[in-house]
Amino acid sequence: MKLAILGAGSVGRAVAQLSEAHGHSVIALADSRNAIVDSRGVNVNEALEHKMNQIPLGDSSLEDVFECEYEVLIEATPTTLESAEPAFSHIKQALEADRHVVLANKGPVAERFEDLQVIADESKGDLRFEATVGGGIPIMSTIEDIGPRNIESVKGILNGTSNFILTRMAAKNLSYGHVLAEAQELGVAEADPTFDVGGIDTALKCVIIANVLSGGGFSLSDAKIEGIQHISNHALNLSDSYDLTIRLVGEVAQGEINVAPTLVSKMSDLSVGGTQNIIQIQTAHAGVLTLAGAGAGGGPTASAIFLDLQRLKRDYV
Amino acid sequence: MKLAILGAGSVGRAVAQLSEAHGHSVIALADSRNAIVDSRGVNVNEALEHKMNQIPLGDSSLEDVFECEYEVLIEATPTTLESAEPAFSHIKQALEADRHVVLANKGPVAERFEDLQVIADESKGDLRFEATVGGGIPIMSTIEDIGPRNIESVKGILNGTSNFILTRMAAKNLSYGHVLAEAQELGVAEADPTFDVGGIDTALKCVIIANVLSGGGFSLSDAKIEGIQHISNHALNLSDSYDLTIRLVGEVAQGEINVAPTLVSKMSDLSVGGTQNIIQIQTAHAGVLTLAGAGAGGGPTASAIFLDLQRLKRDYV
Numbered sequence: 001m002k003l004a005i006l007g008a009g010s011v012g013r014a015v016a017q018l019s020e021a022h023g024h025s026v027i028a029l030a031d032s033r034n035a036i037v038d039s040r041g042v043n044v045n046e047a048l049e050h051k052m053n054q055i056p057l058g059d060s061s062l063e064d065v066f067e068c069e070y071e072v073l074i075e076a077t078p079t080t081l082e083s084a085e086p087a088f089s090h091i092k093q094a095l096e097a098d099r100h101v102v103l104a105n106k107g108p109v110a111e112r113f114e115d116l117q118v119i120a121d122e123s124k125g126d127l128r129f130e131a132t133v134g135g136g137i138p139i140m141s142t143i144e145d146i147g148p149r150n151i152e153s154v155k156g157i158l159n160g161t162s163n164f165i166l167t168r169m170a171a172k173n174l175s176y177g178h179v180l181a182e183a184q185e186l187g188v189a190e191a192d193p194t195f196d197v198g199g200i201d202t203a204l205k206c207v208i209i210a211n212v213l214s215g216g217g218f219s220l221s222d223a224k225i226e227g228i229q230h231i232s233n234h235a236l237n238l239s240d241s242y243d244l245t246i247r248l249v250g251e252v253a254q255g256e257i258n259v260a261p262t263l264v265s266k267m268s269d270l271s272v273g274g275t276q277n278i279i280q281i282q283t284a285h286a287g288v289l290t291l292a293g294a295g296a297g298g299g300p301t302a303s304a305i306f307l308d309l310q311r312l313k314r315d316y317v
Numbered sequence: 318m319k320l321a322i323l324g325a326g327s328v329g330r331a332v333a334q335l336s337e338a339h340g341h342s343v344i345a346l347a348d349s350r351n352a353i354v355d356s357r358g359v360n361v362n363e364a365l366e367h368k369m370n371q372i373p374l375g376d377s378s379l380e381d382v383f384e385c386e387y388e389v390l391i392e393a394t395p396t397t398l399e400s401a402e403p404a405f406s407h408i409k410q411a412l413e414a415d416r417h418v419v420l421a422n423k424g425p426v427a428e429r430f431e432d433l434q435v436i437a438d439e440s441k442g443d444l445r446f447e448a449t450v451g452g453g454i455p456i457m458s459t460i461e462d463i464g465p466r467n468i469e470s471v472k473g474i475l476n477g478t479s480n481f482i483l484t485r486m487a488a489k490n491l492s493y494g495h496v497l498a499e500a501q502e503l504g505v506a507e508a509d510p511t512f513d514v515g516g517i518d519t520a521l522k523c524v525i526i527a528n529v530l531s532g533g534g535f536s537l538s539d540a541k542i543e544g545i546q547h548i549s550n551h552a553l554n555l556s557d558s559y560d561l562t563i564r565l566v567g568e569v570a571q572g573e574i575n576v577a578p579t580l581v582s583k584m585s586d587l588s589v590g591g592t593q594n595i596i597q598i599q600t601a602h603a604g605v606l607t608l609a610g611a612g613a614g615g616g617p618t619a620s621a622i623f624l625d626l627q628r629l630k631r632d633y634v
Contacts (some may be wrong), residue, residue, distance in 0.1 A: 018602060022464070068354035136603030138459055145458060145624045147339070197569065269586070285335060286453030287611040292586065294604040303603035307462045314631060 001100075001309055004028035006063050006090055007076035008051055008097045011104045011131070014298030015074055015305050016044045022306045028065040032077070035060040037068045066093055072312065074305060075106040081204075081220065084108040087202045091116065095123035102308040103129040104301055110204040111219050113211040128308035133205040134158055134277045136300030137293040138307055141214065142281065146289075148213045152282040153253035158205040160275030161189045161196035162228050164247040166261075167273045170245055176229065188275060198227035199259040202250040206257045213252060223257040231261055239263055245271055318417075318626055321345035321382050324393030324409055328421045328448070331615030332391055332622050333361045339623045349394070352377040354385045363579040382409055389629065391622060393421040398521075398537065398632055401425040402467055408433065412440035419625045420446040421618055427521040428536050430528040445625035450522040451475055451594045453617025454610040459528065459598065463606075465530045469599040470570035475522040476593030477612045478506045478513035479545050479565040481498075484590045487553045487562055493546065515544035516576040519567040523574045530569060537604060540574040548578055556580055562588055 001024050005012050008031040019026050028037040036047050036058025047057045079087040084107035091108055094101045094118065103109060108116055109129050120127040123307050126307055130140045134156070143151060160260035161183060168179045180197070183189035195201050203223040210218040228248050239245050247270055250260040262271040269290050272278045277295025280288050294300035318341050322329050325348040336343050343361055353375025364374045390411035396401050396404040401424035401518040408425055411418045413436065420426060425433055426446050437444040447457045451473075460468060474480050478500060485496045497514070500506035512518050520540040527535040545565050556562050564587055566579040581587040586607050589595045594612025597605050611617035 014602075022467070116630075136600070138462060142455055142459075145455060145627050146620070147623070147627060150339070150620070150623075191361060233457060268406060283453070283620060285331075286617040289454060289608070289610040291606070291608055293606040300603040303463070303467070303600060306467075307465070310462050311631075314628075 001025075001071045001313065002027045002066060002069060003072050003074055004070035005074040005076065006030050006062075006065070007078070007104070007278055008048070008057065009076065009078065010298040011301045011305075012074070012076040013048055014302035016042075016048065018302050018306070019044070020310070024309060028060070028068050029057060030062055030065050031057055034058060035062055035065050037064045039069060066097070070099060072100040072102055072309060074104065075104050079105050079107040081107055082111055084111045088112055090116070091127065092119055095119050095125050095127065098124040100125040100312050101127045102305050102312070103127070104305060106132045106204045106208060109211065110207040113208075113218070114216045117216060122242065126312055127314065129208070130308045131301045131304035133208050134279060134291070135293070135295040135297060136303045137277055137279065137291045137295065138304065139209070139291060140277050141307060141311060142289070142291060143212055146281065146283060148215075150284045151213060152284060153251065153280050154209050154213070154279060155249055155251035155253070156277065156279030157247050157270060157272060158250050158277055158279070158295065159196050159199075159202045159248060160277060161193065162199075162202070163272065163277075164188050164275045165197065166228060166236075166246055166248065167230065169231070169233060170240065173233055173237070175233060176231060194227075197229055199225040199248060199250075202248060203257065203259045205235070206250040206252050206259060210252045210255075210257055214255065218257065223259060224281065227258040228261050236300040243267070247271065318342075318390045318630065319344045319386060320389050320391055321385060321387035322391040322393065323347050323379075323382070324395070324421070325365070325374065325393065326393065327615040328618045328622075329391070329393040330365055331619035332393065333359075333365065335616075335619050335623070336361070339626070343627060344387055345385050346374060347378070347379055347382050348374055349549060351375060352379055352382050354381045355476060356386060373418070377502070381416070382630070388415040389419055389626060391419050391421070396422050396424040399422055399428055401428045402417060404430055405432070408444065409436055410437050412442050412444065415441040417442045417629050418444045419448070419622050419629075420444070421448040421622060423449045423521045423525060427524040428530065430525075431533045434533060445629065446525070446624045448618045448621035450525055451596060451608070452610070452612040452614060453620045454594055454596065454608045454612065455621065456526070456596050456608060458624060459606070459608060460529055463598070463600060465532075467601045468530060469601060470568065471526050471530070472566055472568035472570070473594065473596030474564050474587060474589060475567050475594055475596070475612060476513050476516075476519045476565060478510065479516075480589065480594075481505050481592045482514065483545060483548065483553075483563055483565065486550060487557065490550055490554070492550060494574050495547060511544075514546055516542040516565060516567075519565060520574065522578045523567040523569050523576060527569045527572075527574050531572065535574065540576060541627070543577040545578050560584070562587065591617055624632060
């Protein structure tokens with residue numbers, strides 16, 4: 001399919017670089033300042049090398065991107081919460097032009113799900129957002145295939161940064177502050193880590209799941225959220241002596257969203273280590289279905305986007 | 318969708334009973350002797366009660382089933398290997414009438430994959446077989462969505478009976494023969510357990526995966542197979558002292574299919590307990606994706622069939 005990619009951060013770059021190998025053609029690529037549009041296919045490597053050397057991607061504008069003959073808009077810009085902009089406006093513009101949209105961006109589907117539904121319902125284009133939850137793990141597609149009404153609850157570990165910190169604190173008996181500093185050096189945690197360690201990222205993902213399970217109605221303000229900032233080595237050591245450990249678990253059950261540090265058995269699936277993500281789907285007729293894998297990173301997130309494209313193809317070819 | 322169900326064993330019965338709740342209508346149901354056909358919808362509970370009381374399901378024949386206005390044939394008959402009959406003929410007849418087919422039956426896709434592909438390619442109907450591998454775990458759909466060429470290898474535990482036996486032998490230090498007898502009493506193992514404990518069931522599932530990854534070319538004779546019949550308590554105890562355990566692992570990698578008892582870390586995902594199944598998909602760009610859940614049973618297998626129906630709907634509505 002012909003792709004227009006908005007955003008040239010790690011996700012946008014990975015999608016651009018892997019598109020050809022997945023049978024797609026990038027005909028537009030934009031960062032926050034410039035864009036390159038080429039109906040015969042953008043020279044992705046050249047454009048990204050320009051960007052790396054602080055040279056503009058190309059001499060086109062965002063308006064030019066929306067005017068080109070793209071079939072699918074890949075929305076991977078950095079987006080603020082609450083307003084969900086600029087992603088929301090980009091999605092709206094593409095859907096109103098009857099194009100498909102694949103999101104890598106939690107804001108719009110967490111904070112403005114119902115607004116998006118209205119716009120998507122009136123469009124011939126489809127809106128997909130596998131990449132917003134659990135990186136390379138096909139959580140949203142699996143929920144879609146099983147069918148929301150056959151799902152009783154969902155819980156999981158959906159933030160790699162928090163999980164990395166908890167895993168390493170427990171394994172090496174290192175303090176929260178120490179491991180956070182390490183994670184920041186490794187690029188696993190942001191300079192301001194609140195979004196991850198405070199549970200907000202996990203909560204947003206749970207809000208998206210809740211919206212899909214219930215057909216909308218949830219936003220971040222509906223989630224009860226507790227982060228991992230106050231987990232002590234004492235608590236981890238005590239857990240350990242009972243073969244337990246602590247994980248930041250997000251749960252969607254009976255119309256409620258809870259994110260909190262939780263005791264889990266070290267033998268249980270939920271005790272995944274490092275930056276792994278895991279989700280457990282309690283189904284009506286097939287017991288608990290568990291999915292685990294890489295929850296973040298350019299490659300895994302791009303893979304989720306290609307999975308969405310594959311499903312669009314199944315629907316529309 | 319309007320379903321015709323062939324086979325009234327645990328899977329056929331579960332599909333029939335759960336169809337209405339999933340938005341489908343059963344218009345034909347057949348066991349090996351009789352059938353009931355009703356274009357307004359079969360009274361499933363009544364028919365199954367008849368069967369339980371040794372009364373014929375209805376007064377129709379298999380020919381009547383194929384003449385009714387079904388949209389999807391659910392093939393859940395017991396089928397012999399190699400010839401893959403009678404399932405193969407049923408599938409052929411339905412596809413040649415441009416109907417969809419959903420399989421619960423490993424034989425045809427393991428032993429006659431290429432023959433089926435030819436028939437399916439000429440049909441307006443689609444052939445799906447999620448339920449043949451891993452019960453309620455959406456393994457085949459996930460492979461389809463990721464795309465075979467983005468998958469490097471697949472390995473997993475795909476036979477609940479063997480896994481139940483190994484888990485219990487290790488946990489209670491009981492002999493293979495003792496636990497096998499228990500499993501037979503519980504209905505977890507067949508009277509002749511060779512198909513499960515000898516690794517044949519696992520191998521068939523691996524053959525199906527290999528066929529999908531490579532577009533065909535594999536049958537059971539291509540698999541190297543070793544079962545669990547000779548695993549001793551001594552071997553399990555020795556493993557245990559190194560924090561390892563033994564699992565019957567099937568693997569598809571580089572065009573080869575191997576099924577054998579394998580040492581796995583007790584902390585690894587592969588050390589699932591009881592009748593659980595698990596699969597690890599090594600992807601090109603998203604690391605290892607792990608799926609785990611109920612690998613057998615009426616409910617989980619029926620759920621896989623409904624998942625296929627859901628995907629047919631996405632394709633054709």
